[in-house]
Structure formats: C-alpha cells, structure tokens
Amino acid sequence: MEKIVVIVAGGTGKRMNTAVPKQFLLLKGRPVLMHSLDVFHRFDKFIRIILVLPVDFIESWKNLCKKYDFKLIHEIKAGGRNRFESVKKGITNIPDECLIAVHDGVRPLVSISTINRCFEQAMKSGNAIPCMKIPETLRKIESHGNIQVDRKNYRLIQTPQVFKGSVLKSAYRQEYREHFTDDASVVENLGYKIHLVEGNADNIKITHQHDLIIAEAIMGKDLSI
Numbered sequence: 001m002e003k004i005v006v007i008v009a010g011g012t013g014k015r016m017n018t019a020v021p022k023q024f025l026l027l028k029g030r031p032v033l034m035h036s037l038d039v040f041h042r043f044d045k046f047i048r049i050i051l052v053l054p055v056d057f058i059e060s061w062k063n064l065c066k067k068y069d070f071k072l073i074h075e076i077k078a079g080g081r082n083r084f085e086s087v088k089k090g091i092t093n094i095p096d097e098c099l100i101a102v103h104d105g106v107r108p109l110v111s112i113s114t115i116n117r118c119f120e121q122a123m124k125s126g127n128a129i130p131c132m133k134i135p136e137t138l139r140k141i142e143s144h145g146n147i148q149v150d151r152k153n154y155r156l157i158q159t160p161q162v163f164k165g166s167v168l169k170s171a172y173r174q175e176y177r178e179h180f181t182d183d184a185s186v187v188e189n190l191g192y193k194i195h196l197v198e199g200n201a202d203n204i205k206i207t208h209q210h211d212l213i214i215a216e217a218i219m220g221k222d223l224s225i
Contacts (some may be wrong), residue, residue: 001097001098001099001123002048002095002097002098002099003044003046003047003048003098003099003101003119004047004048004049004050004094004098004099004100004101004165005040005047005048005049005050005100005101005102005103005160006050006052006087006090006091006100006101006102006103007033007036007037007040007049007050007051007052007103007104007105008052008079008083008086008087008090008102008103008104008105009021009023009033009036009051009052009053009079009104009105009106010052010053010054010079010080010082010083010086010105021054021057022106022206022207023036023105023106024057024060024061024064025206025212027108027206027212027215027216027219028216028219030068030070031064031068032105032106032108032206032212032215033051033061033105033106033108034064034068034070034072035108035109036103036104036105036106036107036108036110037049037051037072037074038072039108039110039112039115040101040103040115041072042112043112043115043116048075049072049073049074049075050074050075050076050077050090050094051074051075051076051077051105052076052077052078052079052086052087052089052090053076053077053078053079054078054079055078055079058076058078061076062076077089077090077092082176083181083182084172084176084180084186085176087102087172087183087186088172090102091165091168091169091172094165094169095165096165096166096169097165097166098164098165099119099122099123099162099163099164099165100162100163100164100165100168101115101118101119101159101160101161101162102159102160102161102162102163102168102183103159103160103161104159104205106205106206106207107158107159107203107204107205107206108206108215109200109202109203109204109215109218109219110130110158110159110160110199110200110203111200111202111203113200114130114158114160114197114198114199114200114203115160117130117197117198118130118160118161118162118197119162121162121195121197122162122163122164122195125193125195126163126164126167126192126195127161127162127163127164127167127184127187127192127194127195128161128162128195128196128197129157129158129161129184129194129195129196129197130157130158130159130160130161130196130197130198130199130200130203131155131156131157131158131196131197131198131199132155132156132158132198132199132200132201133151133152133155133156134151134154134155134156135151136151137151138150138151138154155196156199157182157184158199158200158203158205159182159183161182161183161184163183163187167187167192168183168187170190171183171186171187171189171190171192172186174186174189174190177189202218204218
C-alpha cells in the first residue's frame with residue numbers, strides 16, 4: 001500500500017518571538033523543516049512527501065532549498081487559516097487506498113522506529129498515534145481549586161499520526177470544531193477507536209527558543225538522527 005506523509009508547517013513565529021517562522025530556524029546548520037522531511041525519506045525513500053506551508057512563505061522555502069542545496073523531492077501545498085484547514089488541503093487528491101501520516105514540521109527528531117511502529121499499526125487497525133507516558137505528577141484545575149490525578153491514565157501525544165486514507169479523508173469532510181487539536185481528535189469524532197503506539201522521548205515539538213537548544217543537544221549525542 002502506498003505510503004504518504006503530509007508534513008504540516010503552518011507556524012509564523014509568534015510563540016517563538018522571531019520574524020522567521022520556527023520551521024525555518026536553523027538546527028545543526030539547516031532549517032528545522034529539512035530535518036523533518038529528511039527523516040521520512042530515510043524511513044522509506046519511496047514515500048510521497050507533501051509539505052503544507054503558509055502561502056506567504058512558499059517562496060521563502062523554495063529559496064532556502066536553493067541556498068542549502070536541498071533536493072529531496074516533495075510536493076508543496078498552501079495551507080489554511082488553522083491546522084485543520086491545512087491538513088484538509090494537504091490530503092486533497094490523495095487516493096483512498098493508502099496510508100497517510102500527518103506530521104508536525106517542527107518535530108525533526110522523530111525516530112525511524114516510531115514512524116515504522118505507526119505505519120505497521122495503522123495497516124492492522126486503521127490508525128496509529130504515537131504517545132509517551134507522563135513521568136511528572138499531574139494536577140487537574142477545577143472551579144474550587146485543584147486535585148491530583150493518576151498520571152497512569154494519561155499520555156502525551158506526538159506525531160506522526162497515521163491513518164488509512166479513506167478514514168482520514170472522510171474525517172476531514174466534517175465541519176471544524178474547537179476540540180480538533182490533532183488528527184486523532186478529528187477521526188475520533190466520527191466514532192473510530194484510536195490506537196496508541198509507543199513514541200520516542202526525543203520527539204519534541206520545537207515551539208520555544210529553549211526547544212532549539214534541547215534539539216541541538218539531542219542531535220549532538222545521537223548522530224543517527
């Protein structure tokens with residue numbers, strides 16, 4: 001079955017407090033986004049890569065590809081006003097009979113083993129969502145104060161989130177709702193059971209300046225990334 005990855009890179013740099021979108025900031029001498037595309041190519045050199053970017057930054061990306069001699073083959077699509085719209089645009093004209101991974105462009109440290117687990121589980125059960133156990137104590141904020149909750153009942157969710165093409169396309173025909181914070185929530189809203197697989201601890205989402213420092217340190221200790 002054909003494998004496709006839709007890499008969503010719709011940020012504009014607001015939370016990072018930079019004029020340059022976070023996906024274009026340098027990590028080990030190359031834009032973050034190039035690392036994210038590269039890991040999927042290393043996972044499967046035949047995977048179809050679709051990159052969704054804010055329309056105003058498409059030319060900037062093309063210029064960066066020339067500057068850094070980045071020749072990995074990928075398709076570029078213009079994103080929408082939010083993540084939901086961007087994914088919806090990204091999966092346009094994709095066949096039903098395929099496996100689609102949706103990945104955050106600012107998660108450049110996802111491991112090949114995590115990607116492989118997601119695709120294998122999605123082939124069996126229709127979807128696969130990588131997650132991590134929570135090592136810290138959790139407290140729930142309530143109207144009267146806060147209470148401790150059992151962290152064993154919670155997981156941190158990552159990407160790539162992988163689905164059978166027909167399932168994901170059907171899910172994105174829904175109208176947008178505020179609780180659609182990732183692709184699993186969109187698919188779950190149609191009544192599908194979500195299947196969790198183990199992620200990798202290094203698969204951090206680069207959102208703030210200190211995340212870049214952490215990512216640099218991780219890549220320094222693991223030359224396979």
